[in-house]
Amino acid sequence: MKRILLVITALIAIILIFNKLIYNDRLPPNYQALRVDVNRNKAVVNSISMMDSNFSDLRVFDRILKDNRILMLGEMMHDDGETFRAKSRLIRYLHEKLDYNIVLYEAGQYDMWLMNKEMENPTMQLPKKSLAGLGLFDFWWRNNETDPxxxxxxxxxxxxxxxxxxxxxxxFSGRLLADKRAKLLEDFCLKNKIDLKDYPLLKKELNNLEYLTLARYADRKLDSTAKKQFLNEIGKLRYAFQVSGGDEEQRVYNRYLADIKSNYEKSWSYAPGSMASMQLRDSLMAQNLQYQIDSLYAGKKIIIWCANIHTFSAAYNKEYLPLGTYIKKKYGHQAYMLDFSSYGRKNDAGQIVGKPGKLAIENLFHQTGVPYFFLDLRGLPDTTQLRRPFVSVINQGIEEERKWTDYIDGIFYIDLNKRPTYLER
Structure with missing residues (x-):
């Protein structure tokens, strides 16, 4: 028995050693050249604190964004607290020094309009500290990192x-708007002399608008015939808004209903997170964003806050064209896609977790010993190895080998990230 165990142990050891030699230790042939290119081209960022007013380290963006109008700021994950801090400082700099006065989030078109309106002229008697909850998802406002x-x-x-x-x-994105949606829509209809009795199913489900985006809940409440009626009533009400006039509020509610209808169609037709679901959502976000860029904010400089994957300016695969592909195709070099990446993150115990596999370029970034730096991929010469395919975890920590210069224009590197510290409000 002991001899059998020794043989098995030896076999396991041989397999592990073979696996390490064949797979884990085989670095790409351009690894050293990549290291040289990273060190040669990185622009060190001294601080990610929004309170740091010494902006000498960010002046590199004066040149890079000279002819830019649209800056897409990504993030690996929606709970990267250090990325939130870095984006906050960068937004302050862009606003104060480079005249970017519009910030658009990957959040509800209507919710954010109402939030912005309340910040300008409060009418809902909400605490000032909570106004952001009308439009933003909680992870983008209810924490110490984004509070400044x-x-x-x-x-x-x-x-x-x-x-x-x-x-x-x-x-829908504003959690603090959830219990107000029905009343706000009813009041708007009343103001425009539209009787919701003409939309019986919509009127019945008015307090369940957010729950109905959950496919299982919708299936329990509505059969296929009722779903069609529900969507038709939303479409009819939207048409009634169009007929009633054309001021700002009516245009917003018109687009709000279009978004609601599209959201249901996506949620009821495709599995959450599927390529088909993402494709539909990104195409519709692109329509909304292009409308705002061209009509609402024509000629103005705009910052777009979203996930890294939505900034990608080339097809992710055959099924999915990210938001950035539409923006880059229409606005070309006027749009700059800046994504954020990290080597790992510190957990609550201070341990480094989520380290990338050794082929990922984030290992080279980590080896520089620099906590924060920026790489302008767009401005690199054609001869650099960074213009060749390399492995990165920039998309949600997934190791992917791509020619990343086809997808993004720059990388903002934060060596160690961490979860935000959430506030109780």
Whole structure:
């Protein structure tokens, strides 16, 4: 028995050693050249604190964004607290020094419009600290990392250079708006002499608008015939809004209903996170965003806050064209896609977790010993190895080998990320 165990142990050891030699230790042939290119081209960022007013380290963006109008700021994950801090400081710099006065989030188009309106002229008697919850998802406002930025937005409203906030998503995003949606829609209909009795199913489900985006809940409440009727009533009400007039509020509610209808169609037809679901959502976000860029904010400089994958300016695969592909195709070099990446993150115990596999370029980034730096991929010469395919975890920590210069224009590297510290409000 002992001899059998020894043989098995030896076999396991041989397999592990073979696996390590064949797979884990085989670095790409251009690894050393990549290391040289990273060190040669990185621009060191001294701080990610929004309170740091010494912007000498960010002046590199003066040249890079000279002819830019649209800056897409990504993030690996929606709970990367250090990325939130870095984006906040960058937004302050762009606003104060480069005249970017519009910030649009991957959040509900209507929700963010209402949030911005309340920040300018409060009517809902909500605490000032909570106004951001009308439009933003909780992870983008209810934490210490973004709190200085939210305060900055609000203070800007009283200055000569106010920041206008908006959204372009088809989803509901403002949790603090959930119990107000029905009343706000009813009041708007009453104001425009539209009787919701003409839309019986919509009127019946008015308090369940957000729950109905959950396919299982919708299946319990509505059969296929009722779903069709429900969507038709939303379409009819939208048409009634169009007929009733054309001021700003009516245009917003018109687009709001279009987003609601599209959100249901996506949620009821495709599995959450599927390529088909993402394709539909990104195509609709692109329509909303292009409308705002061309009509609402024509000629203005715009910052777009979203996930890294939505910034990609080339097809992710045959099924999915990210938002960035539409933006880059239409606006070309006027749009700059800046994504954020990290080597790992510290957990609550201070341990480094989520380290990438050894083929990922984030290992080279980590080996520089620099906590924060920026790589302008767009400005690199054709001879650099960074213009060749390399492995990165920039998309949600997934190791992918791509020619990343086809997808993004720059990388903002934060060596160690961490979860935000959430506030109780």
């Amino acid at each position: 930025l939210i305060n900055y937005y609000q203070k800007s409203k009283l200055s000569g250079k106010p920041i206008t906030l908006g959204g372009f998503d088809i989803q």
